Amino acid sequence: MKVTLVCVGKTDFSFVDEGEKLYSGRLGHYCKFSAIYIPQLKGVGSLTREQIKEREGELILRELHLADKNGKALPKGKRTVVLLDERGKELTSRELAAKIEKASETDNELFFVIGGAYGFSDTVYGVADQKLSLSKMTFSHQIVRLLFMEQLYRAFTIIKGEPYHHD
Amino acid sequence: MKVTLVCVGKTDFSFVDEGEKLYSGRLGHYCKFSAIYIPQLKGVGSLTREQIKEREGELILRELHLADKNGKALPKGKRTVVLLDERGKELTSRELAAKIEKASETDNELFFVIGGAYGFSDTVYGVADQKLSLSKMTFSHQIVRLLFMEQLYRAFTIIKGEPYHHD
Numbered sequence: 001m002k003v004t005l006v007c008v009g010k011t012d013f014s015f016v017d018e019g020e021k022l023y024s025g026r027l028g029h030y031c032k033f034s035a036i037y038i039p040q041l042k043g044v045g046s047l048t049r050e051q052i053k054e055r056e057g058e059l060i061l062r063e064l065h066l067a068d069k070n071g072k073a074l075p076k077g078k079r080t081v082v083l084l085d086e087r088g089k090e091l092t093s094r095e096l097a098a099k100i101e102k103a104s105e106t107d108n109e110l111f112f113v114i115g116g117a118y119g120f121s122d123t124v125y126g127v128a129d130q131k132l133s134l135s136k137m138t139f140s141h142q143i144v145r146l147l148f149m150e151q152l153y154r155a156f157t158i159i160k161g162e163p164y165h166h167d
Numbered sequence: 168m169k170v171t172l173v174c175v176g177k178t179d180f181s182f183v184d185e186g187e188k189l190y191s192g193r194l195g196h197y198c199k200f201s202a203i204y205i206p207q208l209k210g211v212g213s214l215t216r217e218q219i220k221e222r223e224g225e226l227i228l229r230e231l232h233l234a235d236k237n238g239k240a241l242p243k244g245k246r247t248v249v250l251l252d253e254r255g256k257e258l259t260s261r262e263l264a265a266k267i268e269k270a271s272e273t274d275n276e277l278f279f280v281i282g283g284a285y286g287f288s289d290t291v292y293g294v295a296d297q298k299l300s301l302s303k304m305t306f307s308h309q310i311v312r313l314l315f316m317e318q319l320y321r322a323f324t325i326i327k328g329e330p331y332h333h334d
Contacts, residue, residue, distance in 0.1 A: 015185035022180065090303045117333055135302040136257045138332060140317050147314060150307050165305060166284055 002032040002109040003100075003152065006063045008056050008116035009040045009141050016142045023149035030156035035149070036063050040116075049118040057121030064111055066127050079109040080129045083120060084148060086138070088131030093165060096132075096151065097158035112152075114144055169199040169276040170267075170319065173230045175223050175283035176207045176308050183309045190316035197323035202316070203230050207283075216285045224288030231278055233294050246276040247296045250287060251315065253305070255298030260332060263299075263318065264325035279319075281311055 011017055020035065027033035038059045044052050062069070064081055080103050091099070103110050112132075113124070120128075139147065157164035178184055187202065194200035205226045211219050229236070231248055247270050258266070270277050279299075280291070287295075306314065324331035 013186065013189065015182040015189070018182035018185070019180065022182070092303045093305045096304065134304060136259045137263065137301060137318055138260045138321070138334070139314060140321075143310075143314055143317055147306060147310055150310055151304055154305070154307075167305070 001104045001107065003027070003112070004033075004063075004109065005035045005112050005114070005145070005149065005152075006038065006060060007035065007114045007141070007145055008038045008060065010037060011142050011145070013142055016146055019146045020149060023146070023153050026153045027149065027156070030153075030160070033152075035145070038063065052116065053118050053121040054123070056116045057124045060113055060115075060120075060124050061127065064113075064127065078107045079111060080107050081111045081113065081127055082130045082132050083124065083128045084112060084114045084134060084144065085120065085131040086133055088133035090133045090135070093151065093154050094158060094167070097155035100152075100155050101159050112148065114141065114148065117141070168271045168274065169201075170194070170279070171200075171230075171276065172202045172279050172281070172312070172316065172319075173205065173227060174202065174281045174308070174312055175205045175227065177204060178309050178312070180309055183313055186313045187316060190313070190320050193320045194316065194323065197320075197327070200319075202312070205230065219283065220285050220288040221290070223283045224291045227280055227282075227287075227291050228294065231280075231294065245274045246278060247274050248278045248280065248294055249297045249299050250291065250295045251279060251281045251301060251311065252287065252298040253300055255300035257300045257302070260318065260321050261325055261334070264322035267319075267322050268326050279315065281308065281315065284308070
């Protein structure tokens with residue numbers, strides 16, 4: 001199965017890049033993993049938060065292969081789109097692993113999306129299959145990526161029955 | 168106020184060290200911050216999980232200045248001890264900030280403790296004032312430290328009304 005993590009905004013810290021490389025390498029042993037970074041929009045000083053979310057949303061949709069370059073909707077294949085969102089449901093690591101295992105039985109591709117500072121546009125919510133919350137706390141974008149890549153790695157070790165996760 | 172993060176186990180990854188240095192430096196602008204690392208116990212192959220927790224617990228207590236070198240309880244000063252624990256209560260970032268602000272009004276020292284792979288001994292639970300859960304998910308020790316130091320930094324920016332945190 002292909003697993004793609006779509007993130008809005010570039011990372012500022014070299015330690016985040018380093019950590020992401022580590023987990024990305026580990027994930028490569030379990031799935032076709034890739035992380036896609038949508039660069040922070042430039043010259044947005046005059047835009048409202050809603051407008052920024054809309055623009056970011058268009059770029060997210062393109063990465064999900066749900067819309068073509070003109071924003072026209074493409075047919076939805078066997079894929080699941082999960083948003084990392086504070087309004088989502090919290091899962092344990094084992095529950096996340098079970099979800100991934102189940103998706104792997106029917107889907108070709110699994111997308112996880114980490115939004116920008118202001119969250120997702122309604123259009124992005126509209127195409128999402130699930131919303132997942134990691135915590136009641138607000139984490140920095142930088143750290144959420146690291147955290148979630150480690151969590152995906154943990155999920156695959158749970159699926160494979162490997163001795164990494166302790167309950 | 169003095170804020171001390173006590174962590175069991177050394178970090179394996181240089182990116183974690185790098186990230187911790189960054190947040191530790193930032194925290195230094197808001198409080199007397201220090202992170203204490205209790206090295207992983209050696210030669211524990213023959214010990215049970217309970218025994219490992221007990222031994223780690225003794226070392227934690229020493230760092231909390233609650234016991235002397237012989238394990239004898241010392242009088243409790245104006246301090247709060249918070250365990251990061253899956254059985255704890257989840258807070259939002261603003262709720263954590265409010266707790267820290269409240270503690271700063273009465274306490275001289277605030278301790279946060281991140282336990283080892285098997286959690287805390289009953290003795291450590293016994294001296295804790297509060298238990299805080301970051302997520303239903305299980306995070307790696309390495310990443311929890313980074314994550315929580317960023318969260319402490321975020322809390323102080325909230326207390327000071329600085330523009331770092333977005334709800």
